[in-house]
Amino acid sequence: MSNNSPNPYDDVFNNMAKIVDEIVRNMPDAQHARIIGYTIVTRQASGDPKCFFCGGDEDGGDIPYEVVETEKQIFITAMIPPDVVNAPYADIQSNTVRICVDNRTTAIMLNEPIDVIHSSYRVHRGVMDISLAKIQ
16 A cells, blocks of 8 residues: 655654564563653754753652754753653743643753743653744
């Protein structure tokens, strides 16, 4: 059956799913193996990333996160624990982003002010993606 989908990534994702399935099937104790959440980023940040760092200490109660910064944008990706009770959210302020998950909060201080109105976040399959627009 041919794939007539308009999305050019469908074939890539289908092939990747087959590869991951094969890897999991060949793992020791494969009957207990599970894949829980993953994110495939198909968009590229405009401009070359000038900053990349990781933060958060899961053992210390923080939410682990990664930050990629370009000339015009900041992208934060956080791993949301699987056992959350309430919906996680991002409190986006002009110089700080707080990732709030139940009674845990991880604050990320920003080096440059951001445009709160043109910034957003999304939580999907255990991953929070935060896109921040810098004030130009």
